[in-house]
Amino acid sequence: MSGSNTPPQYDLIVIGFGAAGLSAALSFAETTEGCETPTRIAVLERATKEERGGATRWTGAFLRITQDKRLDTDWAEHVGRVSGGLADTEYCRTVERETRQTLEFVEKHGVEIAFEDFPLPHTFDGGTPSMAPPASPRGGGASIVEHLGTALENDPRVDIRYETEALRLSTTENGVVDGVLVRTSDGQTQRLTGRAVVLACGGFEGNTEMLTRYVGDKACDLPLIAPGIANNRGDALRMALELGADTAGQFDGIHAEPVDRRTQKADSVLYGFSTGIFVNGRMQRFFDEGRDTWDNTFEHVGYEIWKNQEQEAYWIADAKTLAIPGIMNSLLSDVPPEQADSLEELAEKLGVDGESLEKTVAEFNAAVGPGEFDPTRLDGKSTVGATPQKSNWATPLDTAPFIGVPVTAAVCFTYGGIRTDLDGRVVTPSGTAIPGLYAAGEATGLFYHAYPPATSVLRSLIFGRLAAHHAAAQQTA
Template sequence: MSDAHTNAPYDLIVIGFGAAGLSAALSYAEATADRETPARIAVLERAGEAERGGATRWTGAFLRIDRNKELDTDWAEHVSRVSGGLADIEYCRTVERETRATLEFVEKHGVEIAFEPFPLPHRFAAGRPSMADPASPRGGGASIVEHLGAALENDPRVDIRYRTEALRLTTAEDGTVDGVLVRGADGRTQRLSGRAVVLACGGFEGNPEMLTRYIGAKACDLPLIAPGIANNRGDALRMALELGADTAGQFDGIHAEPVDTRTAKADSVLYGFATGIFVNRRTERFFDEGRDTWDNTFEHVGYEIWKNQDQEAYWIADAKTLAIPGFLTSLLSDVPPEQADTLEGLAGRLGIDAEGLEKTVAEFNAAVGPGEFDPTRLDGKATVGIEPQKSNWAVPLDTAPFIGVPLTSAICFTYGGIRTDLSGRVVSPAGTAIPGLYAAGEATGLFYHAYPPATSVLRSLIFGRLAAQHAAAQA
């Protein structure tokens, strides 16, 4: 049911139409299916129907799982290690425990989990470099939006309200959350009464004011990795803080990714960079391209390009990289790399200084140490006597054709957000649950210093379900 306006109270109001919100609304519908009096559910979406789904709609949605649909056994400890012990380890173990059941839930609604070859190793398997095929929904996050969204559209108990902004949570005299003040497409406000509310409308990536407040200077220079993120305006954080909610996650931390500047395509990330080199606009190397597998590195590349390289970088490689089977699948752009028979010609196609590029490449080539090049593992083939070092996959760039991609950094999500308990209940600084209020997905904070990837969509689905199950049991 879509846009059915009524003043009768809802049993559940879900704010957001991405993975977390869809999972929450559909899980609640299923948990209350046998009730004599049908539960009423509202799903609020800031975007119009054609753009619904927030960040989920545009992501490839890698899943850090094995073929038994179990989470990487190292992930919880990995999060703890990179966060310096700041992250909620029990939250991470809950993700591990709930992964299989949650994936079975989305599969039941038509989302197919596929395992597709990838040309370079990752650490999605027990923390060890592996060439195992990584998983993702066939069709990416859009498959989640369309399949779970269709199930809600076909449920007469569900009202989907597009182009609806959440302005403020309302509370009863005892502090229990009992509804949401919203603004519709006509600009008018309305209070929706609800017995429980789930905040599932993302972080503050689409709000330049909040980005500047929390991550600081040059926040305005960060493009969005996908158009749906523009609707992630920090509404969940703002409304929860007004009620005294606690926070979690690093508020000056972001997940940023290196993307192709030649295209407007969403999520045009360069994952397969480890066998080449990065240079900035001065044609200087600035990063150890082989310090680890791509999944533990690409976020740091993105952050460095934004923070210290004036949002401009270039990736350079040669025929040895092109020869890696399936390599071009690691560039998600719809434009192939620039290509030339000489470095001078490549520099011309990229619009950078040819003499400077030739000098940098010559210095890099001279520093390449001994060893056998093997792009399927951490091969230890490193540079010697050059800064920054390249720790693996250091091979001379000396074989035509030469290839390159111009890059900038795009923001994907913010680290800081609302703190919840293991049932998805929003809590105060004392750890006390705020009655009637839940949150899930990127609206909730978790990460510090780094994001061990392929779990963002997964944790959103999981905690959307857990919040709904708790709310249904309370009702």
């Protein structure tokens, strides 16, 4: 508790330097520009300046938007369907409403939104499979970090404090959040006071203890998809719970992705798997690779590899996959797939049992049903009698060269987090807002059972802005 009458050091303290934190800090700076008394803003970042940006810095940052830069009209319903009605529909509608102006905000600061061809269909526009080029910032999330970060660096009202850990929120005698206790790089603690605090420091995927507590056993076997999320230690959740905040999202849920095991490159995701097959360490198929488009499937195969396949799997395909125009753009590793003229030779390169692989492939090939193979749509070309079946894109793996990639599952973010209202205010279980406290981005919970993708960076930017606008309105009223 604090009871000092000393004026606060800052008008806004933002914890986190990813999309949500940058959006909050910069939006607050713009909204309060020209005030009679200049505002002061602090942005706290656990990492060094060179490693700043959390998960945002490393992601390709797909954006689930149409060509006119509006959110996919099916997304809110999609979240509702996969969550079984548990997700906050009004939150999703807010994302839909705020998408276009939020993208205009980042574009104004130099972030270019590009639409680039992708070799396989997605459902980012109305829920219907489409080959329309998906959107992303040119340069990925790093472009957001650098452009918005530079704008903050150039604002004399902003203090950016690197290598600074947030330990505990402070409140007035009336329960109003008025600052944060931090630990700096020299190990010493310091109290920063502020009129409002925004928690924007990610989930708890970088904290093995919390992962194990919430997600369950074998959490320690989950590698991080990028180095920046090692700093996502659950600080926001821990500090908010200490003040009685409510939670949202599925706490044993994670967004896991299949990544290339041969590389340490961040975000080395295997998106373009639909036309091949997955086998586990025993060379057995375990997943319907064609049950839906890649965007509705890649998270589920990642989770399955971690949860039930001992973190070991192999993607196998042949020349028909290699012939798909631009297919290598869907394999984000910096190491090309292993390639061979026979399955036996491919197995040797992958370090797996060749006889078992050949047997599984022969059984799969024999189960392929009739129809025309068309990787640009759900072609209905399926297996007959195979377990698991392949619902689309089932074509025999019989044409050299054969290709393969050893994959494992990496954690990207956690589902469970803080509950907020539509202004980004942290709320208690009764729905009462905790005065002076906001949260945005992956620190806040939303998803249950599945993450309809390409919206994580987007919702982070949107609710960072909304939190800043509400905080500014409270202070300038």
